[in-house]
Amino acid sequence: MDDLYRELIIERYKMPHHRGILEPHDISFEDENPLCGDRIRIDLRVAEDGTITEAAFSGHGCAISQAAADLLIESILGKPIEEVKALGRQDILDLLGFEELGPVRIKCALLPLKVLKAGVYGLRHHDSEILSEES
Amino acid sequence: MAAETYKIFDITKIRADFPILQREIRAGVKLVYLDSTATAQKPLAVIEAMDRYYRWSNANIHRGVHTLGEEATTLYEAARQRVAKFIHACKAQEIVFTRNTTEAINLVAYSWGRSQLKAGDLIILTEMEHHSNLVPWQILAAEKGLRLEFVPVTGDGYLDLEVYDRLLEQHPRLVAFTHMSNVLGTINPVREMTEKAHRAGALVMVDGAQSVPHLHVDVQALGVDFLAFSAHKMLGPTGIGVLYARETLLEQMPPFLGGGDMIKRVELRTFTPNEIPHKFEAGTPAIAEAVGLEAAIAYLESVGMEAIEAHERGLIAYALERLAEVPGLKVYGPAANHRGGVASFVMEGVHPHDVAQILDREGIAVRAGHHCAMPLHQKLGAVATTRASFYLYNTYEEVDRLIEALHKVRAIFG
Numbered sequence: 001m002d003d004l005y006r007e008l009i010i011e012r013y014k015m016p017h018h019r020g021i022l023e024p025h026d027i028s029f030e031d032e033n034p035l036c037g038d039r040i041r042i043d044l045r046v047a048e049d050g051t052i053t054e055a056a057f058s059g060h061g062c063a064i065s066q067a068a069a070d071l072l073i074e075s076i077l078g079k080p081i082e083e084v085k086a087l088g089r090q091d092i093l094d095l096l097g098f099e100e101l102g103p104v105r106i107k108c109a110l111l112p113l114k115v116l117k118a119g120v121y122g123l124r125h126h127d128s129e130i131l132s133e134e135s
Numbered sequence: 136m137a138a139e140t141y142k143i144f145d146i147t148k149i150r151a152d153f154p155i156l157q158r159e160i161r162a163g164v165k166l167v168y169l170d171s172t173a174t175a176q177k178p179l180a181v182i183e184a185m186d187r188y189y190r191w192s193n194a195n196i197h198r199g200v201h202t203l204g205e206e207a208t209t210l211y212e213a214a215r216q217r218v219a220k221f222i223h224a225c226k227a228q229e230i231v232f233t234r235n236t237t238e239a240i241n242l243v244a245y246s247w248g249r250s251q252l253k254a255g256d257l258i259i260l261t262e263m264e265h266h267s268n269l270v271p272w273q274i275l276a277a278e279k280g281l282r283l284e285f286v287p288v289t290g291d292g293y294l295d296l297e298v299y300d301r302l303l304e305q306h307p308r309l310v311a312f313t314h315m316s317n318v319l320g321t322i323n324p325v326r327e328m329t330e331k332a333h334r335a336g337a338l339v340m341v342d343g344a345q346s347v348p349h350l351h352v353d354v355q356a357l358g359v360d361f362l363a364f365s366a367h368k369m370l371g372p373t374g375i376g377v378l379y380a381r382e383t384l385l386e387q388m389p390p391f392l393g394g395g396d397m398i399k400r401v402e403l404r405t406f407t408p409n410e411i412p413h414k415f416e417a418g419t420p421a422i423a424e425a426v427g428l429e430a431a432i433a434y435l436e437s438v439g440m441e442a443i444e445a446h447e448r449g450l451i452a453y454a455l456e457r458l459a460e461v462p463g464l465k466v467y468g469p470a471a472n473h474r475g476g477v478a479s480f481v482m483e484g485v486h487p488h489d490v491a492q493i494l495d496r497e498g499i500a501v502r503a504g505h506h507c508a509m510p511l512h513q514k515l516g517a518v519a520t521t522r523a524s525f526y527l528y529n530t531y532e533e534v535d536r537l538i539e540a541l542h543k544v545r546a547i548f549g
Contacts, residue, residue, distance in 0.1 A: 004492060005547050014484075014549070036488055036504050037518045060518060062486035063548075108488065 029119030172524035184430035239363035254280035314346035319468030320477030371431035476525030
């Protein structure tokens with residue numbers, strides 16, 4: 001836990017690279033963590049071939065959820081949308097550089113992925129039940 | 136009063152009674168527990184009373200004629216007596232054991248509210264309520280077509296009593312509000328508000344979850360009709376709470392949950408309810424927990440509620456003074472002389488969860504979030520806050536450690 005507030009996290013929290021709103025967008029989804037009130041929205045622009053060309057997040061939350069959102073967005077730019085569907089808990093921990101997170105903070109870290117997946121699945125299937133696999 | 140009682144308050148001795156306070160959160164970092172508003176720590180006397188009960192007297196109550204059954208029944212009913220005396224109820228029958236404050240409030244809503252209220256009736260609540268004193272009324276209002284109105288919270292954390300007076304002119308049936316805010320620490324003028332409500336023809340239900348553990352509460356002096364509180368916030372175990380209600384009200388209220396112990400007689404299609412308070416206690420209750428609550432009250436009384444209140448007033452005054460030293464820190468709520476030992480704050484540019492997380496590294500337990508009071512946080516314009524709260528076992532040195540740690544948070548986030 002001691003390295004929870006490493007430079008990377010604090011920097012991304014204070015000066016995120018991918019904060020913003022995309023208008024228009026192809027996909028947009030927003031969700032919150034009812035426990036702490038953290039709220040994240042992710043907007044995507046997707047090319048014909050399914051490649052994510054632009055992405056941004058907005059909302060508010062703790063350093064962990066905000067840094068996770070920023071790093072997640074960075075990691076999916078230029079990737080096919082199908083790859084996003086395969087992302088999971090371990091990918092987020094890897095992005096943040098954590099071996100593990102406690103049961104409370106893992107929810108903060110996974111909120112951006114939960115939002116992203118809901119958006120991506122929502123586009124094709126309108127099936128938000130898929131979310132449950134992450135939480 | 137404060138200065139005199141404070142002198143007889145031996146904090147070292149008190150702390151020695153709470154085993155958990157000896158714990159180190161990390162090697163060399165001792166626990167500083169500043170989250171008693173969420174739940175209080177337990178003195179050895181409570182832990183041992185429950186242990187003794189299970190080792191020596193455990194049995195179901197109001198049933199067996201055997202020795203253990205009689206002992207368990209006696210202990211359970213002695214706890215009820217103790218609670219009644221502690222809050223100055225007229226009779227032990229006015230004490231109903233529930234699971235917690237939330238269930239006690241739900242009992243009032245479902246039993247009294249459902250049987251006594253009709254479409255168009257008004258309930259007055261306040262903006263500083265915990266969700267437990269909002270949602271049961273929202274559910275009931277939707278079911279019965281009731282109206283809900285809310286006493287606003289002023290910028291400095293008080294209830295707006297002028298608006299309260301105007302709302303009373305609309306002839307509410309019930310006024311339900313918290314004695315002490317779990318976020319702001321505001322101690323509301325229960326007696327004054329109750330008198331006014333009664334003059335307007337309304338009954339009064341007070342959420343005492345934060346007040347009963349920390350203040351001397353006298354239901355007769357306050358004049359309230361219902362009072363709800365939880366054992367676990369007053370040094371007792373989780374799983375047991377209390378509803379106090381005036382005898383005449385309990386007599387007219389229908390049962391809440393149905394089952395064993397709440398009946399006098401059951402036939403296949405009908406039942407005759409038991410006498411009060413048993414009519415509201417269906418099924419095997421939390422017996423060991425009642426024993427624990429009894430021990431907790433005995434402990435609180437041995438220290439003295441006035442002494443506890445004085446100690447906490449000193450602590451919160453000192454804490455507010457020192458919190459003001461931390462750059463970019465905003466503390467919500469009223470002045471120290473109008474609040475209990477609760478301080479909720481936000482640090483500019485740092486999310487409350489991050490504050491709490493870094494404090495935890497320093498061994499300091501605080502709560503971050505909306506503290507089950509989302510409407511109040513909306514009113515304050517804060518998504519969440521970090522909350523430090525104090526009890527009889529907290530010290531001035533612990534306040535110093537909180538301040539030091541907050542400076543560290545500031546340093547990390549720049």
